Amino acid sequence: MATINDVAKRAGVSKSSVSRVLNGNFEYMSEEMKNKILKAVEELNYRPNSVAQSLKKKSTQTIGIIISDISNPFWSEVLKGVQYECTRSGYGLMVSSSGEDAKVELENIITLKNKQVDGLIINTTGRNMDLFNQLEDEMYSFVFLDRFNDDLKTDTVIVNNILGAKQSVQYLIDQGHKRIATLLYPVENKSPRIDRLEGYKQALSENNIPIDEDLIKICSQKSESGIKATKALLSLPNRPTAIFSTNTLLNLEVLRGVREVGLNVPKDVSLFGYDDYPWVPLLDPPLSTVAQPAYQMGAKATALLINRMKRKRKTKPRIVQLDPELKIRSSCLPPSI
Amino acid sequence: MATINDVAKRAGVSKSSVSRVLNGNFEYMSEEMKNKILKAVEELNYRPNSVAQSLKKKSTQTIGIIISDISNPFWSEVLKGVQYECTRSGYGLMVSSSGEDAKVELENIITLKNKQVDGLIINTTGRNMDLFNQLEDEMYSFVFLDRFNDDLKTDTVIVNNILGAKQSVQYLIDQGHKRIATLLYPVENKSPRIDRLEGYKQALSENNIPIDEDLIKICSQKSESGIKATKALLSLPNRPTAIFSTNTLLNLEVLRGVREVGLNVPKDVSLFGYDDYPWVPLLDPPLSTVAQPAYQMGAKATALLINRMKRKRKTKPRIVQLDPELKIRSSCLPPSI
DNA sequence: ATGAAAGCGCTAACAG
DNA sequence: CTGTTAGCGCTTTCAT
Numbered sequence: 069m070a071t072i073n074d075v076a077k078r079a080g081v082s083k084s085s086v087s088r089v090l091n092g093n094f095e096y097m098s099e100e101m102k103n104k105i106l107k108a109v110e111e112l113n114y115r116p117n118s119v120a121q122s123l124k125k126k127s128t129q130t131i132g133i134i135i136s137d138i139s140n141p142f143w144s145e146v147l148k149g150v151q152y153e154c155t156r157s158g159y160g161l162m163v164s165s166s167g168e169d170a171k172v173e174l175e176n177i178i179t180l181k182n183k184q185v186d187g188l189i190i191n192t193t194g195r196n197m198d199l200f201n202q203l204e205d206e207m208y209s210f211v212f213l214d215r216f217n218d219d220l221k222t223d224t225v226i227v228n229n230i231l232g233a234k235q236s237v238q239y240l241i242d243q244g245h246k247r248i249a250t251l252l253y254p255v256e257n258k259s260p261r262i263d264r265l266e267g268y269k270q271a272l273s274e275n276n277i278p279i280d281e282d283l284i285k286i287c288s289q290k291s292e293s294g295i296k297a298t299k300a301l302l303s304l305p306n307r308p309t310a311i312f313s314t315n316t317l318l319n320l321e322v323l324r325g326v327r328e329v330g331l332n333v334p335k336d337v338s339l340f341g342y343d344d345y346p347w348v349p350l351l352d353p354p355l356s357t358v359a360q361p362a363y364q365m366g367a368k369a370t371a372l373l374i375n376r377m378k379r380k381r382k383t384k385p386r387i388v389q390l391d392p393e394l395k396i397r398s399s400c401l402p403p404s405i
Numbered sequence: 406m407a408t409i410n411d412v413a414k415r416a417g418v419s420k421s422s423v424s425r426v427l428n429g430n431f432e433y434m435s436e437e438m439k440n441k442i443l444k445a446v447e448e449l450n451y452r453p454n455s456v457a458q459s460l461k462k463k464s465t466q467t468i469g470i471i472i473s474d475i476s477n478p479f480w481s482e483v484l485k486g487v488q489y490e491c492t493r494s495g496y497g498l499m500v501s502s503s504g505e506d507a508k509v510e511l512e513n514i515i516t517l518k519n520k521q522v523d524g525l526i527i528n529t530t531g532r533n534m535d536l537f538n539q540l541e542d543e544m545y546s547f548v549f550l551d552r553f554n555d556d557l558k559t560d561t562v563i564v565n566n567i568l569g570a571k572q573s574v575q576y577l578i579d580q581g582h583k584r585i586a587t588l589l590y591p592v593e594n595k596s597p598r599i600d601r602l603e604g605y606k607q608a609l610s611e612n613n614i615p616i617d618e619d620l621i622k623i624c625s626q627k628s629e630s631g632i633k634a635t636k637a638l639l640s641l642p643n644r645p646t647a648i649f650s651t652n653t654l655l656n657l658e659v660l661r662g663v664r665e666v667g668l669n670v671p672k673d674v675s676l677f678g679y680d681d682y683p684w685v686p687l688l689d690p691p692l693s694t695v696a697q698p699a700y701q702m703g704a705k706a707t708a709l710l711i712n713r714m715k716r717k718r719k720t721k722p723r724i725v726q727l728d729p730e731l732k733i734r735s736s737c738l739p740p741s742i
Numbered sequence: 743a744t745g746a747a748a749g750c751g752c753t754a755a756c757a758g
Numbered sequence: 759c760t761g762t763t764a765g766c767g768c769t770t771t772c773a774t
Contacts, residue, residue: 071750071751071752072751072752072753073751073752081760082760082761082762083751083752083753083761084753084754084760084761084762084763085760085761087752087753087754088753091753093754096760097759097760098759101759115515115518115519116519116751116752117460117519117521117752118519118520118521119456119465119520119521119750119751119752120460120751120752121752121753122456122752122766123454123456123457123460123750123751123752123766123767123768124751124752124753124754124765124766125752125753125766126766128456130520138481138485139478139481139482139484139485141476141478141481143481144475144476144477144478144480144481144484145476147475147500148476151475151500151501151502155501160499160501160516160517160520161500162467162497162498162500163484163488163498163499163500164488164492164497164498165485179497181452182452182454182455183455183456183467183497184454184455206406317683320683320684320687323687345684346657347682347684347688350657350660350661350688350689351684351687351688351689352687352688352689352690352691353689354689363476408766408767408768409767409768418744418745419744420745420767420768421744421745421746421747421769421770422744422745424768424769424770425769428769433743433744434743434744435743435744438743438744453767453768454767454768456766456767456768457750457766457767457768457769458767458768458769459750459768460750460751460752460767460768461750461767461768462768462769463750
């Protein structure tokens, strides 16, 4: 690989001059010299070594993203938005995934920081708050994505999960349902989970429907615990007439659970799910879900980060909240009982 | 951020010694000095700057991957495998996506090379062959993923697409079908497309079924051209009794096309699709598809690359071919006519 | 056993 | 206008 020195020699000039033309600082340079240099660059097919540039400039023009599960289609859509915005602004992207493990998250952050990425987008497990506070103190740029943290005043992009849940459950209530169950993953301190449960409860309360804890099923993220939960729900003496599922995988597990006990969605029990994809309308039955603007979330978080990296001084954190959208299809019917 | 110099000063030693302990070269070092240094490292919470290391060592411990469409769930599963293998071997990962655009692919390769990634995994558009040949000459490490190129002798991971297609079509033939259509994207010179078409043709030939060009539908990757193609197929005077779809999105479009003309899968027409996901069994109807080992493809390609990067000398290229697996469900029935 | 010094490839202040 | 010089933070000879 040719270096700037090779180019300088070939053109018979100093490397500063080469650096100048490459960086566009040639206002005061003779046409002749400029052309000589350009010619040498061309002939050697010279490309500046970004690592050396980074070391000098103390900026890698690269950002990092840490997500919980890279194979989740929701996140790949987010990633597409991140990608787009990175490319548009000339940034590279390093991606890593935490698998919801706080320790792995910590390691990823450290590795990426050592690699000197200029900023970080994090879908945090919510458990490394002291580290985040430290980053904050160092004025290191990062933005939270999808999960909001109350204690930390930093840029965040979230979607209004209370709204999404509330509207879905309201929709079910409008159809005449009163016994509405919900399935969710352990709340821990993850805002989407907290908020979707909150939205569910708010919708019920506002319609004077008492909250029945038996109808709130916390499922494990492993094994097919959504199927079990669904079956348990359906074998209740006073079984629910509708289910609100708060996650893609749970949507599918409910569908399977209902099927396995020989019941039918939506005839025997209605289902409102979360997250939308091209295949959701083609499920049996076409599922009503709340769609999240995944692409925009990624793009917006990236824009926010790049913006923040440009400033020097501390600025007050920006919280961007996007709205979800209900996709009404045919998985919900008025209760049959 | 503390540097190696800060640590050296604090410990009252030279930076060479600090470097030594950090890199494990302390066989001949006094315990005392070693502990002094470790203490200073601890106190300053020192982490080596990877950029400086990279410049010196001429290795970034980072690889790059360029894929066609990052939001395609197939690729996110691949990415997961890549991730896993990278983490396991201490490599960072930069990802970019070409959107099937050869020019973008070219730019991505150049950018990543400038960033000095140690190697590249590429799901190539198949159109920058001169560049790849050049990389080959420079002994730059890269491996092709999913798409094979005959002209280029380089490491490649593919899945046996001829086999996948042939077995699916054979399955349809075994059910009694004779008029079997197929939908695919423009072949260009992309091996999976070529091979799936080839497998389709081989299955027919081996069963003495004449190939009817009217039953081979090339669809555009944009707009919903799969729907249109399906409708055209079904309005043929002698319409096909089964369809073999060669791509996830096309699977869905066929399903919609059939539905839109008021027909039913599998009663009126059978469908065998490509690619498998957790939601495929829950479609209406549960779709028979050929499943590709996406995760393994990613992991294997990464392992291959890392292996290649370690060697200095040219070694003969390794072609790893993985087998797909048929998932038989209920979208195929014997022909009703 | 440890330190001094050179240098990876680049940019930018300074000098002229 | 252009070249010289001094680093960026690290590793690695080469001395001692």
